[in-house]
Amino acid sequence: MWGALLRRWGRGGGRRGLSGGGPPSAAPWSQVVSEAEKIVGYPTSFMSLRCLLSDELSNIAMQVRKLVGTKHPLLDTARGFVYDSRNNLQMRGLVVLLISKAAGPSTAELSFQHNMVSGIYSSQRSLAEITELIHTAFLVHRGIVNIGELKSCDGPLKDMQFGNKMAVLSGDFLLANACTSLAQLQNTKVVELISSAIGDLVQGIYYENSRSSENCLTDDIGISTWKKQVFLSHSALLAKSCQAAMELAKHSAEMQDMAFRYGKHMSMSHKLHSDLQPFVKESSSDAMAFSLNCAPAVLHQEFLGRDAWIKQIREAQGKGNLMDYKKLQEAIKAGKGVTSAIDLCRCHGNRALAALESFPPSEARAALANIVHAVTRFS
Amino acid sequence: MASGENRAYVLQLARRFTGSSRPFLCEKGLSVTQGAFESCTSVSARASTARWKRTDRFAGCSCKRRKFSAPEQKSMCHFPQRSSVWPFPKLCSIPWRFYHTSTALMCSCSKTVSDEKYQDPFQLGRKDLKNLYEDIKKELLVSTAELREMCEYYFDGKGKAFRPMIVVLMARACNIHHSNSREVQASQRSVAIIAEMIHTASLVHDDVIDDANSRRGKMTVNQIWGERKAVLAGDFILSAASLALARIGNTTIISVLTQVIEDLVRGEFLQLGSKENENERFAHYLEKTFKKTASLIANSCKAVSILGCPDPKVHEIAYQYGKNVGIAFQLIDDVLDFTSCADHLGKPAAADLKLGLATGPVLFACRQFPEMNAMIMRRFSKPGDVERARKYVLQSDGVQQTTYLAQRYCHEATREISKLRPSPEREALIQLTEMVLMRDK
CATH class of the missing domain: 1.10.600.10 (Farnesyl Diphosphate Synthase)
Structure with missing residues (x-):
């Protein structure tokens, strides 16, 4: 299977740091996740077996093996897919299942209750799978390389072109599978919601890309722009999937709205939590590299003013344009950026919890609340 | 490999993939049967058959019921006058695709189509x-x-x-x-x-x-x-x-x-x-x-x-x-x-x-x-x-x-x-x- 193959190459070349937020404070998080998985009665993988066992993916797995030893990011994505699967990657599918179970059958749909397994409709399980497929497809498409910008240290051009080809194809394959499963749900409203979520995701990733590609260090964005962009890149898919899960069980518009809110605010606080990690972890001896567009930095700039912030960056940059992240980190910690990012994280967490109030008390609801507690804990 | 064999192969392929064993060319009163069709000796003759058939349909050519031998078809290869109104340009340059066709004579019996609705x-x-x-x-x-x-x-x-x-x-x-x-x-x-x-x-x-x-x-x-x-x-x-x-x-x-x-x-x-x-x-x-x-x-x-x-x-x-x-x-x-x-x-x-x-x-x-x-x-x-x-x-x-x-x-x-x-x-x-x-x- 793909996973097994990937694991084998994983031992090859040295693992590069995965961007995109590691698990927040590992112990409680993995505990929360493993307990939640028991509630939905499902094994950890939400990727459909049909998809993983397909000729196409095994074809890709064979081809991607040729990339071992090159610097194409597709390898990192593939490795991350294996290593992180216990923590981060399948979080979206899990949340969709939990919220489905928390909402239960709607009174309008009692006749379909026999379709439920562990209190979740099979269509909702498909939706959880679709959400993961889309998320993974974009992890893969995020890792496309601009051929024109390659330098000689990136290795042979041919390898990178091949890597791109595989990345486009495998991402498209996952997306096409998501579309097929989506069509099988036979619900135009759900197709509409998820299609618009894909559109949001593309725009969000586009913002991310245009920041990192241009040579300017920070964008002059305020926290409200930051929130808008992070909603697109990190929250829209989960929020709309949660809403769609309610639609599949024919729950009311208010219930759909509450599910949307939970998905939105939970993933916002999740993103804030991972942005905050470099600033709250005491143990690390040398500072992790962090994005200058992370929430604490953006808030720091809001308090300090653009010019003073640029000045601090210049001071940290030193010779040879090598950034002294430790120094910069201290500068941000000295200001109000970190505390107000923590406040913002908790604020979103509270709004997620408030949305949960509309659901009847249950194990599943408690698990959803625990997820929020895990991503708003800083200690 | 002889081109005759190749042609039989095409027919076999076409049958297999269009899922049809019927002769294709016997519609609209065109009397070229598949047998006659397959006996055509050159590709250019086939090409002109197709073109012939097209004008036959649209120009209402008077000689459409005649049975042609391959050389005859070749000499009658022609293009409709109204080709200039077709949205794809350079229709007259078609023979390049059949570049060993040397003769692409205009047929005397081609008529301009008066019926507006077929123009484009x-x-x-x-x-x-x-x-x-x-x-x-x-x-x-x-x-x-x-x-x-x-x-x-x-x-x-x-x-x-x-x-x-x-x-x-x-x-x-x-x-x-x-x-x-x-x-x-x-x-x-x-x-x-x-x-x-x-x-x-x-x-x-x-x-x-x-x-x-x-x-x-x-x-x-x-x-x-x-x-x-x-x-x-x-x-x-x-x-x-x-x-x-x-x-x-x-x-x-x-x-x-x-x-x-x-x-x-x-x-x-x-x-x-x-x-x-x-x-x-x-x-x-x-x-x-x-x-x-x-x-x-x-x-x-x-x-x-x-x-x-x-x-x-x-x-x-x-x-x-x-x-x-x-x-x-x-x-x-x-x-x-x-x-x-x-x-x-x-x-x-x-x-x-x-x-x-x-x-x-x-x-x-x-x-x-x-x-x-x-x-x-x-x-x-x-x-x-x-x-x-x-x-x-x-x-x-x-x-x-x-x-x-x-x-x-x-x-x-x-x-x-x-x-x-x-x-x-x-x-x-x-x-x-x-x-x-x-x-x-």
């Missing part, structure tokens, strides 16, 4: 497509100027809009067949828009996969904005298409058009592999051709037929027409890769060979020059392979055989669509099959 088959669909590109742009709601520019890049009105045209003509033909309605429904027009969007999204991704530099005479999206952004633009167009699809509000239509997306990806995967065995290789090629090109046309035709008419037989006719035209369209595309020059195509010539792809003309040529086998297997990767393969193809009858195979698919498409109630739109769809064969870009 596209005229019927054109009013439905009037604001096609503006409406597509309305679907592409993006806040970022650059992303919007990338997404709109190919919707500049300079494309052929071949797919939307087929789709609206099919919609009209089905509506007339069912209820004599002369209107195109809004949902049917949406299908035309979605078809063009899905097609464009796949072009953007294909260009990244193939690392292509030019398309339709301009630089590709990946060339201008880089691969990272190009892939996102393709994804965005697809999501917008899928949103428009959902808004039609019909789950059957969603399923039919989603099949296209799956086929496109699977077709791209088929293109990665190559087959050792000759027969398998051809089947593989035709399957890839169906998935990458014909599925979109077939399923969008099916979608508009479902919206216009409840009869499943009509849905099948629409699907079969689209499938056969789609395969013919791609076969001719593969021929043009060998016979047309880069300036004319808007993309580099012999592009397929350079990508390591063995298309129809190569597979036929390989039957005459078995030494090409090794080149196909190594995907023309050795220096000089591309040039040598190109030379072999042009020496062989691969181009003609592929054109001929395309003709068979077009005939099959015509046979299918002829089952619908007669209408100007139906005739336009029949004419369209011939334009697919005659196009030079």
Whole structure:
């Protein structure tokens, strides 16, 4: 299977740091996740077996093996897919299942209750799978390389072109599978919601890309722009999937709205939590590299003013344009950026919890609340 | 290998893949039977048969009941006068494809067609497509100027809009067949828009996969904005298409058009592999051709037929027409890769060979020059392979055989669509099959 193959190459070349937020404070998080998985009665993988066992993916797995030893990011994505699967990657599918179970059958749909397994409709399980497929497809498409910008240290051009080809194809394959499963749900409203979520995701990733590609260090964005962009890149898919899960069980518009809110605010606080990690972890001896567009930095700039912030960056940059992240980190910690990012994280967490109030008390609801507690804990 | 054998092989292939054992050419009173047809000695005679038949239908030539021997046909090869009004340019330059045809004499019996409605088959669909590109742009709601520019890049009105045209003509033909309605429904027009969007999204991704530099005479999206952004633009167009699809509000239509997306990806995967065995290789090629090109046309035709008419037989006719035209369209595309020059195509010539792809003309040529086998297997990767393969193809009858195979698919498409109630739109769809064969870009 793909996973097994990937694991084998994983031992090859040295693992590069995965961007995109590691698990927040590992112990409680993995505990929360493993307990939640028991509630939905499902094994950890939400990727459909049909998809993983397909000729196409095994074809890709064979081809991607040729990339071992090159610097194409597709390898990192593939490795991350294996290593992180216990923590981060399948979080979206899990949340969709939990919220489905928390909402239960709607009174309008009692006749379909026999379709439920562990209190979740099979269509909702498909939706959880679709959400993961889309998320993974974009992890893969995020890792496309601009051929024109390659330098000689990136290795042979041919390898990178091949890597791109595989990345486009495998991402498209996952997306096409998501579309097929989506069509099988036979619900135009759900197709509409998820299609618009894909559109949001593309725009969000586009913002991310245009920041990192241009040579300017920070964008002059305020926290409200930051929130808008992070909603697109990190929250829209989960929020709309949660809403769609309610639609599949024919729950009311208010219930759909509450599910949307939970998905939105939970993933916002999740993103804030991972942005905050470099600033709250005491143990690390040398500072992790962090994005200058992370929430604490953006808030720091809001308090300090653009010019003073640029000045601090210049001071940290030193010779040879090598950034002294430790120094910069201290500068941000000295200001109000970190505390107000923590406040913002908790604020979103509270709004997620408030949305949960509309659901009847249950194990599943408690698990959803625990997820929020895990991503708003800083200690 | 003798070209006679090759021809028998084409017939066998055509039968296998169009699923028909009927002779194709005995419709409309043309008295060339398949036996006589197969006894024709040269490809040019066959080509002129096709052209002859076309004028026969449209110019109402008085000698249509006569039985021709091959040399006679050759001498009667001619073109209709009204070719200048056809939307595809340079119709008169067709014989280049059959370059060993030396005689292309104008026939004395050709008449100018007076009947206005047949002058331009596209005229019927054109009013439905009037604001096609503006409406597509309305679907592409993006806040970022650059992303919007990338997404709109190919919707500049300079494309052929071949797919939307087929789709609206099919919609009209089905509506007339069912209820004599002369209107195109809004949902049917949406299908035309979605078809063009899905097609464009796949072009953007294909260009990244193939690392292509030019398309339709301009630089590709990946060339201008880089691969990272190009892939996102393709994804965005697809999501917008899928949103428009959902808004039609019909789950059957969603399923039919989603099949296209799956086929496109699977077709791209088929293109990665190559087959050792000759027969398998051809089947593989035709399957890839169906998935990458014909599925979109077939399923969008099916979608508009479902919206216009409840009869499943009509849905099948629409699907079969689209499938056969789609395969013919791609076969001719593969021929043009060998016979047309880069300036004319808007993309580099012999592009397929350079990508390591063995298309129809190569597979036929390989039957005459078995030494090409090794080149196909190594995907023309050795220096000089591309040039040598190109030379072999042009020496062989691969181009003609592929054109001929395309003709068979077009005939099959015509046979299918002829089952619908007669209408100007139906005739336009029949004419369209011939334009697919005659196009030079």
